[in-house]
Amino acid sequence: MVQQQIPVDNTAIFKQLWGITKELRQKIDARFELQPDPSTKDLQNYQAQVGAAHGSLNTFSGTEIDWLVHSWLREPNSGFCNMHLTIWLGSHIRVPHLAFAFATVPHLFFYIDYIARSDLFTDLDYLDRYYEPANERYLAFANDERFQQYISKTLYIRQVQSQTSLCYTSAVTEETIAALSSVAHEMIDRWLVWVDKAEAVPESERVALAERDLIIRRAIAERDPDNKVAVRLFGEQMTDKLVRSLWGGDRIIRNS
Secondary structure (H helix, E strand, C coil), rough: CCCHHCCCCCHHHHHHHHHHHHHHHHHHHHHCCCCEEEHHHHHHHEEECCCCEEEEEEEEECCEEEEEEEEEECCCCCCCEEEEEEECCCCCCCCCEEEEEEECCCCCCEEEEEECCCCCCCHHHHHHCCCHHHHHHHHHHHCCEEEECCCCCCCCCCCCCCCCCEEEEECCCHHHHHHHHHHHHHHHHHHHHHHHHHHCCCHHHHHHHHHHHHHHHHHHHHHHCCHHHHHHHHHHHHHHHHHHHHHCCCCCCCCC
16 A cells, blocks of 8 residues: 555544544543653654654553554655554453554555454453454454455464454545544543453463463564565664664563
8 A cells, every 4th residue: 555655635534533542542541550661762753864754663561551652654755654552451360452653655454453362262251341342343443335344465464353353444524534533532442441340460470461461472573574664665674773762672671
């Protein structure tokens, strides 16, 4: 999609989408205590050595959230932008992680999902508790002609998505942006209730859960097909640093 795009000014839509992520982030900050990780301080503002591409990547952690990424990347001359708000919980509870990704290429792209922390083939209680509530909304988007489901060519990216993930492209209109904002807030509000009501994971199971979480987080970051775009914009060395930051490879603060 990025290779096919034509030059377009995406400033207005970038501000709208980034504004949505900030609204979601405010709900996170109201519920959790977080501190920035010093490992990404120098990525708060970064730019390409050649060209207009630039971005910001900020990471945080706390007693309940193991790793949070809030980031954006823009190439204003082409209309491309990409932003993330991903929340990876600690191993004290087994509530799914929460992921938001919005982009313009230059049409609208978004991915919203609850990242499973149990085997959904066998843990039917987990499936019913955390994914059945999102199923109706998933079906509504599947039947909405304004949105076209996006299917990644990358096998692992398809593997890690839940069966209720919202991964779509659409035209950039007031209606589609409003629909995106509405469902994003719906997903995070539901998730926050789950966090508050979650049962504690037994101490004996927490190490294994944390190890599983880290494997998934690293694989998603390293196998993301958008990394090729970053290499073209920023070079391999900077891209490697950005990818490591997404999964916490250089993190300094550890809460467990």
